[in-house]
Amino acid sequence: MDVIxxxxxxxxxxxxxxxxxxxxxxxxxLKCFKxxxxxxxxxxxxxxxxxxxxxxxxxxxxxxxxxxxxxxxFLNIVSKLPKGDVSLYLSDNNSILITSGNSTxxxxxxxxxxxxxDMTLNNSREVVINRNIFKDMxxxxxxxxxxxxxxxxxxxxxxxxxxxxxxxxxxxxxxxxLAKDEIKFKTDEDINTIIxxxxxxxxxxxxxVIEKDxxxxxxxxxxxxxxxxxxxxxxxxxxxxxxxxxxxxPKEVNLSININRKEFLDACERINIIAQRNxxxxxxxxxxxxxxxxxxxxxxGDGSEKIKVVSEGEDINVVFNVRLMMDVLKNIESEQxxxxxxxxxxxxxxxxxxxxxxxxxxxxxxxxxxK
Amino acid sequence: MQxxxxxxxxxxxxxxxxxxxxxxxxxxxxxxxxxxxxxVTGSERGIASAMSADAKKLGITRGMPIxxxxxxxxxxxxxxxxxxxxxxxxxxxxxxxxxxxxxxxEYSIDEAFAxxxxxxxxxxxxxxxxxxxxxxxxTSELDITVSVGVSLTKSLAKLCSKFRKPNGITCVKGKxxxxxxxxxxxxxxxxxxxxxxxxxxxxxxxxxxxxTQKPLPFVEEKLxxxxxxxxxxxxGEQIYKIDTNKKESYQSISKAKTFNPTSDKNEVFAQLVKNxxxxxxxxxxxxxxxxxxxxxLKSQKFQTYGQKAKLNRPSADPMEIVHIANELFExxxxxxxxxxxxxxxxxxxxxxxxxxxxxxxQNISIEKREQLFLSIDELNKRFGIGTIHLADSxxxxxxxxxxFNIPQLEIPV
Numbered sequence: 075m076d077v078i079x080x081x082x083x084x085x086x087x088x089x090x091x092x093x094x095x096x097x098x099x100x101x102x103x104l105k106c107f108k109x110x111x112x113x114x115x116x117x118x119x120x121x122x123x124x125x126x127x128x129x130x131x132x133x134x135x136x137x138x139x140x141x142x143x144x145x146x147x148f149l150n151i152v153s154k155l156p157k158g159d160v161s162l163y164l165s166d167n168n169s170i171l172i173t174s175g176n177s178t179x180x181x182x183x184x185x186x187x188x189x190x191x192d193m194t195l196n197n198s199r200e201v202v203i204n205r206n207i208f209k210d211m212x213x214x215x216x217x218x219x220x221x222x223x224x225x226x227x228x229x230x231x232x233x234x235x236x237x238x239x240x241x242x243x244x245x246x247x248x249x250x251x252l253a254k255d256e257i258k259f260k261t262d263e264d265i266n267t268i269i270x271x272x273x274x275x276x277x278x279x280x281x282x283v284i285e286k287d288x289x290x291x292x293x294x295x296x297x298x299x300x301x302x303x304x305x306x307x308x309x310x311x312x313x314x315x316x317x318x319x320x321x322x323x324p325k326e327v328n329l330s331i332n333i334n335r336k337e338f339l340d341a342c343e344r345i346n347i348i349a350q351r352n353x354x355x356x357x358x359x360x361x362x363x364x365x366x367x368x369x370x371x372x373x374x375g376d377g378s379e380k381i382k383v384v385s386e387g388e389d390i391n392v393v394f395n396v397r398l399m400m401d402v403l404k405n406i407e408s409e410q411x412x413x414x415x416x417x418x419x420x421x422x423x424x425x426x427x428x429x430x431x432x433x434x435x436x437x438x439x440x441x442x443x444x445k
Numbered sequence: 446m447q448x449x450x451x452x453x454x455x456x457x458x459x460x461x462x463x464x465x466x467x468x469x470x471x472x473x474x475x476x477x478x479x480x481x482x483x484x485v486t487g488s489e490r491g492i493a494s495a496m497s498a499d500a501k502k503l504g505i506t507r508g509m510p511i512x513x514x515x516x517x518x519x520x521x522x523x524x525x526x527x528x529x530x531x532x533x534x535x536x537x538x539x540x541x542x543x544x545x546x547x548x549x550x551e552y553s554i555d556e557a558f559a560x561x562x563x564x565x566x567x568x569x570x571x572x573x574x575x576x577x578x579x580x581x582x583x584t585s586e587l588d589i590t591v592s593v594g595v596s597l598t599k600s601l602a603k604l605c606s607k608f609r610k611p612n613g614i615t616c617v618k619g620k621x622x623x624x625x626x627x628x629x630x631x632x633x634x635x636x637x638x639x640x641x642x643x644x645x646x647x648x649x650x651x652x653x654x655x656x657t658q659k660p661l662p663f664v665e666e667k668l669x670x671x672x673x674x675x676x677x678x679x680x681g682e683q684i685y686k687i688d689t690n691k692k693e694s695y696q697s698i699s700k701a702k703t704f705n706p707t708s709d710k711n712e713v714f715a716q717l718v719k720n721x722x723x724x725x726x727x728x729x730x731x732x733x734x735x736x737x738x739x740x741x742l743k744s745q746k747f748q749t750y751g752q753k754a755k756l757n758r759p760s761a762d763p764m765e766i767v768h769i770a771n772e773l774f775e776x777x778x779x780x781x782x783x784x785x786x787x788x789x790x791x792x793x794x795x796x797x798x799x800x801x802x803x804x805x806x807q808n809i810s811i812e813k814r815e816q817l818f819l820s821i822d823e824l825n826k827r828f829g830i831g832t833i834h835l836a837d838s839x840x841x842x843x844x845x846x847x848x849f850n851i852p853q854l855e856i857p858v
Binding site for chain 2: 395421435438439
């Protein structure tokens with residue numbers, strides 16, 4: 075292998091691919107990048123058996139060839155090199171020569187036969203989606219996914235393509251809240267799969283550095299492939315059935331409050347200073363035409379905020395975890411939002427003013443009265 | 446070649462005090478005729494739970510059956526555990542330490558840490574002299590002996606107090622740490638278990654000193670955050686601060702009962718259910734709920750098999766917990782083996798006063814069940830424990846040993 079490429083192009087691909095490199099593994103090959111020069115391209119592959127990233131860049135290839143190099147070391151060297159051309163030369167069977175300007179490194183290589191084969195899809199179905207739409211929808215939903223290892227099914231985002239309704243629906247939930255977003259989407263496929271939250275985050279990061287506006291997503295029974303410009307990302311999907319979220323969505327409303335999102339978020343963030351000392355508990359109640367948000371921490375202090383709102387329905391007080399509320403307020407954009415409450419034990423809904431396709435529900439905290 | 450780990454003598458001074466054969470010492474302090482004699486506590490459990498120094502000399506070890514001790518060592522005094530007295534002595538010991546410094550951590554019933562950094566001038570003594578004063582105050586006022594360690598961090602102080610026992614004092618300043626560590630086998634380090642120590646031995650760490658000579662990147666790569674912290678502590682860098690928080694809430698509730706050894710699966714499970722019922726009842730009494738549970742079975746040969754599980758939501762509902770315990774039990778139980786004890790520990794306790802409701806639970810039925818168990822608690826309080834119990838524990842209620850009413854050690858954290 076004898077290749078010359080631009081340092082910046084190489085670094086961009088390496089910094090993405092490093093995320094599919096295993097650190098704690100006994101298989102030496104999984105700690106490596108596979109470098110492969112074919113014609114005028116240099117391919118960089120990483121594979122931790124859960125995720126497999128293949129990136130490519132333009133390069134001047136004098137001699138085709140492939141090898142395995144310790145990923146972290148290679149990335150460290152490349153990131154510190156001066157701007158300009160980097161030459162990679164497989165001198166013999168034992169080491170790779172990295173040169174750039176006045177720097178020369180000779181790094182021992184690993185046995186390429188131990189590197190896993192790239193993942194492949196069987197009978198996959200394909201979806202093409204605009205990069206920004208995908209990114210936005212994921213932002214509005216993915217924060218609700220669970221990070222508790224025990225709740226495997228909830229460690230991802232439900233990707234649901236509905237042929238009958240012509241809709242693309244994303245849902246994420248942990249035990250206490252759920253977010254759902256959907257768009258009109260012409261399709262001939264019915265797809266129901268759970269994409270791991272790690273993969274979603276990874277794709278999110280990559281979408282910020284690519285130029286192409288379209289993302290191609292291919293899905294089969296147990297894997298998903300994202301084609302993001304010059305990068306392909308394969309990932310396993312989560313096996314299992316996502317809970318039927320339609321059953322959880324509230325069908326009734328007893329109190330509906332229209333409120334400015336930013337004002338409400340600011341108030342919640344201030345109240346959180348007190349609430350964080352008492353399990354993040356805050357109470358909201360309507361007093362005349364004001365929504366009063368308050369929190370008390372015994373032996374420490376209390377705080378309250380009031381915001382003028384337009385409301386409709388019964389007077390209901392409800393207590394909830396302010397973090398669950400701040401999360402949604404931070405991740406949606408709508409200026410005005412609507413809070414819908416049934417009673418102090420049923421889910422609270424947050425909706426955007428001009429977008430009936432989005433809903434976030436969160437469970438309140440039940441306060442037991444002393445007997 | 447020996448490398449000195451730090452040149453600073455006392456960046457901070459931490460004392461660790463450890464009661465010598467604490468339970469036995471308290472018994473001897475309460476009854477002077479027991480002094481300088483072999484003494485064993487734990488007759489109510491049927492096994493030795495603590496031994497006096499003289500009993501240890503005879504070769505009596507923890508967990509030895511009382512029957513065997515009676516037979517082989519007729520001169521040995523055997524008494525039941527008096528946990529209230531032990532708690533009282535512990536409390537007094539901690540009070541004595543607080544006379545010297547307000548920064549005292551009650552680590553367990555017979556151990557405490559104290560921070561005496563910067564108190565040399567106020568107390569008009571060097572750090573070793575302060576420790577000697579603490580030790581002699583405890584010995585003269587409580588008539589028990591304690592071993593004392595003084596060093597730069599909690600981990601080092603703990604090694605020091607173990608270094609000379611009983612009634613010893615070991616004071617190691619910064620430039621002498623390496624000598625202490627060279628004399629400490631790696632498995633004796635606080636927080637290093639058999640797995641980590643055998644792994645470290647493979648990498649050439651026979652002693653704590655060898656471990657501290659490894660480069661930090663080695664420790665970070667091969668081990669977890671906890672071992673990195675221990676590594677730094679051993680090198681004299683304080684990571685663990687003294688935790689003076691008053692221990693008001695329970696961190697765990699455990700129930701363990703010994704029964705007539707049996708291999709009958711139904712009975713062993715029934716015994717476990719009985720423990721779960723009692724542990725959850727106590728949990729409800731203090732308005733707590735557990736986030737995780739541990740169950741363990743102890744065989745007649747004193748081998749313990751345990752399993753841990755995280756609950757979906759904090760709970761003090763025995764029906765819910767028995768359901769999960771059943772699955773854990775299946776993985777621990779070996780048919781044909783004879784068991785003598787079951788243990789149930791509720792851990793990661795939190796208040797059940799304010800409950801974050803869950804999306805997927807049947808919140809209404811949960812509340813009804815809570816009401817049900819509160820009523821059962823009332824009935825059991827009025828008519829005696831076990832008046833109403835789960836059918837699963839029936840087998841444990843008819844042929845149990847006479848109830849010794851063993852005081853459970855409640856270790857508040």
